[in-house]
Amino acid sequence: MWKLLVGFFAFAALAMFILMKSGGDIDMSGEKHDVAGHAAEPAASQAAPAASAPASAASM
Template identity: 55%
Template sequence: MWKLAVGFALFAGLGLYMISTGGDIDMGGEKHGADAMHSEAPAPAASAAAPAASEAK
C-alpha cells in the first residue's frame, strides 16, 4: 500500500514540475469570440512551388 502512495506522490510531483516549467499554459477551457487566439495563416505553398516547376522545364 505504501508503494502506491509513494508512486502517486512521485507522479503528482512530476506533473506539477512539468506544468510549472511549461510556460504560458491556459487552463481556462475552450475560448470563443474575442478571447480566442488565432495565429496567422501560413504562406501559400503553391506560389513558392510554381517558379521551381517552371525553371525545371
C-alpha cells in the first residue's frame, strides 16, 4: 500500500514539474469568478467576423 502512495506522489510531483517548466499558465489557487475576464471574450468574438468580411469581399 505504501508503494502506491509513494508512486502517486512521485508521479504527481513529476507532472507538476513538467507542466510548470513547459511554460503553461498554471494557477493552483482554485476557481476564479472574475466578471471582467468574461466581458472581453464576446467583444473579441464579435470583432473576428467583422475583420474577415472585408477580406472575403476583396477576393471577389
